[in-house]
Amino acid sequence: MNQNEAHFNYILRLADTNLVLGHRLSEWSGHGPYLEEDIAMTNIALDMIGQANSLLQHAAKLEGKGRTEDDLAYMRNEREFYNTLLSEQKNIDFAFTIVRQFLSDAFDFHLYKKLESSKDETLAALAVKGGKEVAYHLRHTAAWMERLGDGTEESHARLQTAWNELWAYTADLFAMNASDRELVKTGIAVDNETIKSAWLKTVEEVMKKAHLAMPANTWQHSGSREGKHTEHLGFLLAEMQYLHRTYPQAQW
């Protein structure tokens, strides 16, 4: 992978995570626990898909092969997606949705702060804009973590179940490949190791308020940085890409 391909691939990683998690959240649209939260989740989904759109535009430009953001979103297959494993996990229930979103928001919050000083000026500008959105997402999900964890017996039990299941996907958030490390040297990419302790601090503060315990099983999934995914991504892409692939010229 040359420097430009590595750069393209790095932007795809960021874009795909936003796109896939935004799509997952959009599945709640019209099914939220009540009207206001339905709107809140749809807002967050739209923010993430908006960020994915900008990042994919940037990626397409870097690639320079005439592909558009739509081609990248709708015409790539599962193994060509680099989103985090966490982002593709199913909604299951509201507790799973909130835990997944919180862990991802906390990661993005610290990542975007660092990306603001990336040598890639477009990426740095997107990180400034997106960072404000992410700060709100994190505030929203952190409040729900506390509310559910400190709520009823059932809400706490569901939150802990979701926590135990999803914790196994957190190491994958930080996964980097060899070309990412090259990009770190040129000041384009962020070394994920440098945000680990800040992320963990945010996570532990919220865990305390939510009375959550760390799962006994500490085994971790991996693979998304190489395009290896859990079974759920294929189904998500089938639904997300169906319309565009069936009617490639469709306009709306």
Added chain:
Amino acid sequence: MTKDSQGILWEVFIQSKPGQPHRHCGSVHAHDKEMALQNARDVYTRRNEGTNIWVVRSEYMVSSSPEDIGPFFEPANDKIYRHPTFYSVPEGVTHM
């Protein structure tokens, strides 16, 4: 009436620009203060409407009733001298 399971009702007031008064724009359901503030933000400021939000529990609002219209408001109808229409307003003053 069936019990409302969506939480407590809150009234929402949005300030469109600094210096302007907060205006009532509707209500939201929420179980606590932070949720009320976030729900108000998500429901009422999606299109750049605000720079500040107040939320207050609806049950703490005190309101006059329709029967009060006579004694409360009608006596002001014929007190034209209470209007500052006899003063000229300097140019450039937009909010009086």
